[in-house]
Amino acid sequence: MQRPDDVRWPVRVARAVLHAQATGTLIAQYGLVERAWPAALPAVPATRLGVQANCLTDVGVRGMDEAAVFLAEHLKLQGLPEAGEPVERLSAGGWAARHAAGEHSDADFCAVIDAQACFAGAWATARELVSAVLESGGPPRSPGALLYAAVVAGGEANPPVPAAELFALAGKAAAREADALLVDLRLAAYTLKRLSHPPGALGRLAGLVRGTGDAERRHALSPADAATVRALAMNLEALALLKKAAAAVRTLEDNLAENRAGHPESVGETLSIAAYFHYREQDLTRALELIAEAYRLVRRDGAPDRLRGCRKIAVAALHCGGRTAEAEQVQLRMARDPLGFDEEIR
Structure with missing residues (x-):
């Protein structure tokens, strides 16, 4: 879902979500309203809830579609009239010109990009803005703005702006x-x-x-x-080490134990990756055990793509184990419950 020539459309949608919540008409899974709060301003949250994951500081540099799918699935459930307070429509070039003139700061740049990526999953809109700002004669200079620009650009293999150079600049500018x-x-x-x-x-x-x-x-x-x-x-x-699956499994099991002890925020992702490698090694019981645990964590993150990934691993492992009926049931739920209302993967 993209809106041409309007870098502020995610702000408008976020305000519509909060308006619907205030009037008691919103149908939502946990996470939609929480993500709309900062996007409606827009602002970068000083601290975030788990469901407000910052995909702009994601070390996977995935250019994730999670937020876009999460928002789109909710918008299928209901019509959201625009909130009463108008939000000015502004093209990427227009916004960049104001940034170059000093009317918008690097903090404002981060806030708009945050709303685009973390609330709406509007990576194409974000890339347009990053390109326009870099070409405007007033490029970002703060560590945070450089990092946001690098991650947005890094979502593509051949970005229109030099992602590797932006990462290098962000590293040099880092305060710690x-x-x-x-x-x-x-x-x-x-x-x-x-x-x-x-x-x-x-x-x-x-x-x-x-x-x-x-x-x-x-x-x-x-x-x-x-x-x-x-x-x-x-x-x-x-x-x-994807082609060396046995070595990868050992690395991931060690990492999973360490994350359980000291880094719970990383457990879900490590579980999913480990489950996939156990599946590749045909350790189907362990793969299903890990992916079931991963699903229970991921469904609380408002991450439909990752949920679908969990279910795909479960389907593959169940099929390989001859449990066709269970595999088909998980596949059915993948289509009917993309937001993860089911508490268990199967």
């Missing part, structure tokens, strides 16, 4: 060493997932792990932050 390391991690993810270059990604990850250890020894990085960076790097390393 931990932030710079996380930017490096996103660049490794971009190298793996968008440039399809596993050796280059593994090289970056090896350098990242060395840099993390060095920063921890110098007390520039806390043990907790160092453990977080290593856990995220291990997930990426497992994906880069």
Whole structure:
């Protein structure tokens, strides 16, 4: 769902959602209203609920469609008249010109991009705005704005703006060493997932792990932050080792144990990846066990694409195990319940 020549349409839709909630007419799964709150201003939340996931700081650099699917499925359920307060329509070029003239700040840039990506999943609209701002003569300079621009550009293999250069600039501008390391991690993810270059990604990850250890020894990085960076790097390393499934499984099981102990926010993703690799290794019982647990976590995140991914793994594992009727039931629920009202995967 995109609206041409209007970078502020997500703000308008967010206000319509809140208007419907205020009048008692909204039909919504947990997460829609919570995501609409900051987008209606727009503003970047100082802190976020789990269901308000910031896909602009996602280390997977996925250009995720989660928010778009989540919003579109809700809009299928109901008509949302526009809220009473009007929101000015503005093209990407018009917004960029105001940014170059100083009328909009880098914080305003982040707020608009946040509404586009995290509430509406409008990546095409976000890319238009990033391109326009970079070409306007007043490019972003703050670490946050550079990172948002890099992630938006990094959603494509051949972006119209140089994603790798933007990641490098964001890393140099980062205020803390931990932030710079996380930017490096996103660049490794971009190298793996968008440039399809596993050796280059593994090289970056090896350098990242060395840099993390060095920063921890110098007390520039806390043990907790160092453990977080290593856990995220291990997930990426497992994906880069896709053709070496047994090695990836060992890496993921180790990482899962570490995440359960200290990084619960990463458990859902690690479970899903581990389930897939166990399926590839034909350990179907373990794959189904892991994906059932992953589903219970992911359904609370308002992430329809990830839910569909969980169900696809379950369908494949059930089919391979000869449990055809159960596989067909999960497939049926995939079509009928994209938002995850079902509490269990099967």
